[in-house]
Amino acid sequence: xxxxxxxxxxxxxxRMIRRAILKGLAIPGYQVPFASREMPMxxxxxxxxxxxxxxVMTPDDRFKVIDQGADDTTNAVSIRTFFERTAGVxxxxxxxxxxxxxxxHRIPEEPLSEGQILVYQVPIPEPLRFLEPxxxxxxxxxxxxxxxxxxxxxxxxxxRHGHIATSYAYPVKVEGRYVMDPSPIPKFDNPxxxxxxxxxxxxxxREQRIYALPPYTQVVSLDFEDHPFEASKPDHxxxxxxxxxxxxxxxxxxxxxxxxxxxxxxxxxEARQAAGHTGTMNGKDAA
Amino acid sequence: MTPLLSVQxxxxxxxxxxxxxxxxxxxxxxxxxxxxxxxxxxxSTLLNCMAGHLTPDAGAVVFDTRTDGPxxxxxxxxxxxxMLSRTDWAFVHQHAxxxxxxxxxxxxxxxxxxxxxxxxxYGDIRAKATDWLGRVEIDANRVDDRPTTxxxxxxQRLQIARNLVxxxxxxxMDEPTGGLxxxxxxxxxDLLRGLVRDxxxxxxxxxxxxxxxxLLADRLMVMKDGHVVEAGLTDQVLDDxxxxxxxxxVSSVLQV
Ligand SMILES: [Zn+2]
Numbered sequence: 001x002x003x004x005x006x007x008x009x010x011x012x013x014x015r016m017i018r019r020a021i022l023k024g025l026a027i028p029g030y031q032v033p034f035a036s037r038e039m040p041m042x043x044x045x046x047x048x049x050x051x052x053x054x055x056v057m058t059p060d061d062r063f064k065v066i067d068q069g070a071d072d073t074t075n076a077v078s079i080r081t082f083f084e085r086t087a088g089v090x091x092x093x094x095x096x097x098x099x100x101x102x103x104x105h106r107i108p109e110e111p112l113s114e115g116q117i118l119v120y121q122v123p124i125p126e127p128l129r130f131l132e133p134x135x136x137x138x139x140x141x142x143x144x145x146x147x148x149x150x151x152x153x154x155x156x157x158x159x160r161h162g163h164i165a166t167s168y169a170y171p172v173k174v175e176g177r178y179v180m181d182p183s184p185i186p187k188f189d190n191p192x193x194x195x196x197x198x199x200x201x202x203x204x205x206r207e208q209r210i211y212a213l214p215p216y217t218q219v220v221s222l223d224f225e226d227h228p229f230e231a232s233k234p235d236h237x238x239x240x241x242x243x244x245x246x247x248x249x250x251x252x253x254x255x256x257x258x259x260x261x262x263x264x265x266x267x268x269x270e271a272r273q274a275a276g277h278t279g280t281m282n283g284k285d286a287a
Numbered sequence: 288m289t290p291l292l293s294v295q296x297x298x299x300x301x302x303x304x305x306x307x308x309x310x311x312x313x314x315x316x317x318x319x320x321x322x323x324x325x326x327x328x329x330x331s332t333l334l335n336c337m338a339g340h341l342t343p344d345a346g347a348v349v350f351d352t353r354t355d356g357p358x359x360x361x362x363x364x365x366x367x368x369x370m371l372s373r374t375d376w377a378f379v380h381q382h383a384x385x386x387x388x389x390x391x392x393x394x395x396x397x398x399x400x401x402x403x404x405x406x407x408x409y410g411d412i413r414a415k416a417t418d419w420l421g422r423v424e425i426d427a428n429r430v431d432d433r434p435t436t437x438x439x440x441x442x443q444r445l446q447i448a449r450n451l452v453x454x455x456x457x458x459x460m461d462e463p464t465g466g467l468x469x470x471x472x473x474x475x476x477d478l479l480r481g482l483v484r485d486x487x488x489x490x491x492x493x494x495x496x497x498x499x500x501x502l503l504a505d506r507l508m509v510m511k512d513g514h515v516v517e518a519g520l521t522d523q524v525l526d527d528x529x530x531x532x533x534x535x536x537v538s539s540v541l542q543v
Pocket of ligand 1: 238239240241242243246262263268269270272
């Protein structure tokens with residue numbers, strides 16, 4: 001550990017990132033440019049999130065990493081190990097015990113509390129890019145609040161699919177001002193973005209952008225009057241813990257095409273099972 | 288009566304080269320002004336200065352705004368000017384692909400301006416878009432098709448629908464029939480003439496095609512080397528040109 005500066009980044013870099021974070025917190029939803037550093041992992045492995053985590057982390061923190069809801073994927077393990085090694089911080093898989101949570105593609109089911117920080121890994125921070133590739137133009141659209149284009153995207157969805165088919169990275173408007181990409185979380189998680197007690201920080205490494213939501217920020221998912229936003233999920237209970245209101249992954253159980261739906265948030269599911277909740281796959285009937 | 292647009296002393300240089308010099312005219316509501324000249328005459332520079340795409344070196348472009356009356360659009364703030372250009376102004380490009388979103392359906396293209404000014408009812412937006420497709424003679428069942436699947440003439444008609452759907456008070460057109468086959472041009476001109484009459488559109492049309500202004504423009508300005516060399520009622524200028532250059536242009540000696 002002594003080979004590294006605490007949490008890998010040098011203090012000057014961390015100060016620069018903290019300034020970007022503070023600016024992001026002061027202007028919720030606004031994309032702040034920052035000078036992204038080379039990290040000892042490839043882009044796409046959450047280098048933006050890692051730099052933000054490194055900048056906010058203290059030796060007293062307890063760190064958790066979620067990748068698509070799970071703590072045990074290669075990506076999650078490698079980031080957790082990275083901070084164990086470079087910062088010597090304690091780690092955990094328990095949402096309630098973590099002070100800093102880095103995540104890819106999910107918000108934990110368990111409500112977060114004040115004092116916690118949720119760090120998102122962001123691949124593409126610019127919600128307007130798919131229809132307007134020129135960055136000079138999208139910057140102007142943000143500064144002038146010209147957001148009609150976001151609704152064109154939703155219009156196209158409905159005209160093609162009969163409903164708003166966007167199910168990940170569903171655009172939101174923050175405090176009635178900036179339109180923001182919440183990173184590729186399922187739209188089921190969108191309602192959790194708003195009015196959250198924890199600080200939410202978003203880091204895009206390759207794109208060199210940081211943005212943020214301070215606690216208790218108003219976040220509204222864009223929609224049409226006659227096609228209102230719906231935080232949809234598969235219409236099943238969890239087969240392991242019986243939860244009715246958690247986001248589910250579909251899991252193939254055998255070669256014969258057997259499948260079941262289980263919580264994508266593994267910590268949430270295990271805690272419920274430990275508390276005695278059961279689903280069809282591990283209840284008394286199935287046993 | 289207050290002019291809808293009052294162009295005053297518009298001058299634009301490119302280095303030492305004159306783009307356009309000291310151009311002035313008033314456009315009244317319901318009027319169509321044609322601007323003709325060869326390429327390099329300064330007509331496109333003038334159009335882009337008026338529409339806010341270029342900043343003139345001198346002069347004013349005073350528009351009679353809905354809320355605040357006459358305002359110089361050259362000196363107004365960029366947000367205000369951009370707001371104008373998606374509400375009360377429209378701009379029809381020569382090449383439809385410059386004025387369309389090629390990756391978005393016809394309905395989405397027409398609906399964009401509605402959504403930009405706050406329409407949030409999908410059914411209403413789609414109904415208005417479909418209605419406008421009909422008005423530019425595009426079959427309603429093409430509403431979900433992308434403009435890449437449209438012919439050149441259809442693309443241009445779609446661009447016109449996309450511009451007119453919010454009922455703009457002033458339309459700028461840059462060679463609206465340029466690059467189209469002659470038979471396609473004729474149909475487009477007919478359509479434009481119908482729209483101009485039915486909607487009482489005020490428009491400024493830049494073209495090198497005298498047939499376009501003959502059919503659409505009430506008044507005409509002839510430009511050469513950045514200057515207006517002759518201006519007047521369209522029929523007067525075309526039937527009895529006074530300036531030697533206008534005479535050349537009308538006698539079709541000049542092929543553009
Ligand atoms: Zn579960």
